[in-house]
Amino acid sequence: MENRRAIEWSEAAWLNPPEGVLADGNDLLVSAREGSDFWRTTSYGFVHDDGHALLTDFPVDTAIEVGFVAAFDELYDQAGVLIRVDEENWIKAGVEFTDGAPQLGAVVTRGVSDWSMAPVPDWAGREVTIRVSRSGDAVTVRARVEDEPWRMVRLAPLDPSAEAAAGPICCAPTRSGLTVRFTSYAVTDADAGLH
Template identity: 40%
Template sequence: MDLTGWTWLNEPRQWSADPLTVHADAGSDFWRLTGNGLVRDNGHLYGVSLTGDFTLTATFSGEYSAQYDQAGIGLFTDGANWIKAGVEVFDGKRQASTVVTRGFSDWNLALTGDFDRFTISADRQGDAVWVRYGVDGDEPTTLLRKAYFPPEATVKAGIMVASPDGEGFATQFHEVQLTQLP
């Protein structure tokens, strides 16, 4: 996993590079307005800025415990335009999750059954991002979401964690791969 040149958006109080383990701070999140009027932009994203088409894939496991504990990947253009995708706890279950924000956050979940490791990928192709997942060594082939994303915008792409309602938790990223496409 080569993360040369990667930097933090909202560096957490505790993390380590080898193995890549991130402890989400309590009260951290990315969310914008929908349903509760809150704007939260203090989630943790470790990534690199780029333009054009790319594929970002991460395999990880977490010690989720509280409602909305989440980990995965993020594509961040600015405070009003971003995507986060991965695993989120909702109603006591770990679920595949995607939030697409274009002024307002739009959230979807999918039940996945039990798993130890989760793999999420985001494929940016022109004006669309395809989000897919797999569990326990399966390739990320199950489509979770296809969403519009500004095609010319520079994006900070990388791993993401947050714990909006919990006391924080640890996530270990076992593999992260970012490939620019021609």
């Protein structure tokens, strides 16, 4: 892609610093705090705004890509990308372990959260890349495992005037001991089209 640039881990800032962070070559190992999550109200009745996200500016006409190893085996273990405007307006997309398998999904929050997901059992233990592309009044979420083709995950609204940040996210809502290996963090041009 044109204008693709790796983002150094040290360039971005933590929203809710995790329990531990360790550089391992070019990778970053992030240990999530037990009970960490992002969610607002819907169905469960609670608000969580304490997941771990390493954020950088996300202006219109750019895309952020985050790579990680989807090595999850406990309920709601998750990693991916967070796009954040504020505590009531954000999008998270990635892989989450639920119903006994990794699920590719997204949560779009505009005051309250929604959640969509689809099982990707063959992605377990493999390197996944989530790409969020901001163009006009929308964010397009795509994902792929290793070098397989990109899959469309979600098209969601995002006010073009909103100041947003985006970057790697991980959460461990139900347990301690989750460490996620992040393998890449990059910025590039927004996708030219939806299809």
